[in-house]
Amino acid sequence: MKILVTDDSRVMRQIVIRTLRQAGYDDHEIIQAQDGLEALQMVGSEKPDLVLSDWNMPEMTGLECLEALRAAGSQVPFGFVTSEGSPEMREKAANAGALFLIAKPFTEETFREALDGVLA
Amino acid sequence: MSDLLSSPAQQPITEMLDAATVQSIADDVWTSLVGDGEVLVPLPVPAPEVTVSAWVQITGRWCGAVVVTCDEATAVALTECLLRARPPAVIEQEDVDDALGELANVLGGNVKSLLPELSSLGLPQTGPIPPASRPEDLCRVDAQWRGQSLTITVQGATPAPHTERNEVPQ
Numbered sequence: 001m002k003i004l005v006t007d008d009s010r011v012m013r014q015i016v017i018r019t020l021r022q023a024g025y026d027d028h029e030i031i032q033a034q035d036g037l038e039a040l041q042m043v044g045s046e047k048p049d050l051v052l053s054d055w056n057m058p059e060m061t062g063l064e065c066l067e068a069l070r071a072a073g074s075q076v077p078f079g080f081v082t083s084e085g086s087p088e089m090r091e092k093a094a095n096a097g098a099l100f101l102i103a104k105p106f107t108e109e110t111f112r113e114a115l116d117g118v119l120a
Numbered sequence: 121m122s123d124l125l126s127s128p129a130q131q132p133i134t135e136m137l138d139a140a141t142v143q144s145i146a147d148d149v150w151t152s153l154v155g156d157g158e159v160l161v162p163l164p165v166p167a168p169e170v171t172v173s174a175w176v177q178i179t180g181r182w183c184g185a186v187v188v189t190c191d192e193a194t195a196v197a198l199t200e201c202l203l204r205a206r207p208p209a210v211i212e213q214e215d216v217d218d219a220l221g222e223l224a225n226v227l228g229g230n231v232k233s234l235l236p237e238l239s240s241l242g243l244p245q246t247g248p249i250p251p252a253s254r255p256e257d258l259c260r261v262d263a264q265w266r267g268q269s270l271t272i273t274v275q276g277a278t279p280a281p282h283t284e285r286n287e288v289p290q
Contacts, residue, residue, distance in 0.1 A: 008243070009218050009221065009222045009225075009244075010214075010215065010218055011199070011202050011203060011215060011218045011219045011222055012218075012222050014202075014203055015153060015202060018204065056225075056241055056242075056243060057243075058243060082229065083225050083226045083228065083229025083230065083241070084229040084232060084233060084241060085229070085230075085233060086232070086233040088238060103229075103230075104149075104152075104153075104225075104226045104229065105148050105149045105151070105152030105153055105226055106152060107152060
């Protein structure tokens with residue numbers, strides 16, 4: 001499977017990718033985008049099986065990206081990995097069509113809990 | 121911080137969270153991001169003369185910033201930890217700004233989640249430590265990591281100017 005990791009922080013993208021490996025998802029292809037706009041374009045061109053996205057990014061936020069994808073008819077599985085995990089954010093994410101929201105800081109166990117049902 | 125102005129008398133941050141809570145958030149961040157066994161010890165050591173800071177702004181009923189401050193060498197060491205970089209890996213300044221900004225971002229996101237009112241979080245910024253406003257609107261953790269000073273502050277923004285004083289006389 002192909003996973004698109006989206007975050008404006010290169011360091012955080014590396015941390016997310018490392019955690020994916022540590023959580024056991026080391027046989028998946030990982031591709032990267034640095035903001036929501038690039039992710040939106042890459043969903044069209046790269047056809048990932050899952051998008052993991054930060055929320056707060058320049059150019060286009062993760063939420064705007066998800067809304068644009070759903071408005072365009074894409075049903076690609078989408079989850080947030082973000083520093084804000086309040087109930088309000090989780091509700092917004094779910095209403096927009098996100099499968100889950102992983103709050104930073106996270107552990108490999110957090111990733112497994114969120115991703116096992118998606119990547120199994 | 122010049123684009124972030126609080127109301128003249130916002131509720132002080134110290135009425136919404138305390139240093140122990142900020143330390144608890146930092147403990148989780150350090151374990152998860154910096155590394156297993158890496159501890160932010162809540163014992164102050166003398167602050168370095170030259171520091172770098174990263175922060176995120178929080179805008180809502182309470183306006184302010186969550187700021188991480190340390191010396192440059194500590195910022196580089198933190199970056200190496202976040203990237204799990206091993207010598208002779210070369211750490212670029214861009215990565216140092218990015219890593220320190222992400223620490224501020226994750227701390228800020230967790231602090232924001234504890235505020236009673238809905239608010240928004242800005243993108244990470246780095247530079248000289250931004251000025252704090254009123255001393256009572258500041259929650260501060262003076263700590264050390266690997267024996268070096270590291271400070272986390274949750275600080276209210278500069279109070280908004282009184283617009284009536286700034287009007288051009290007729």
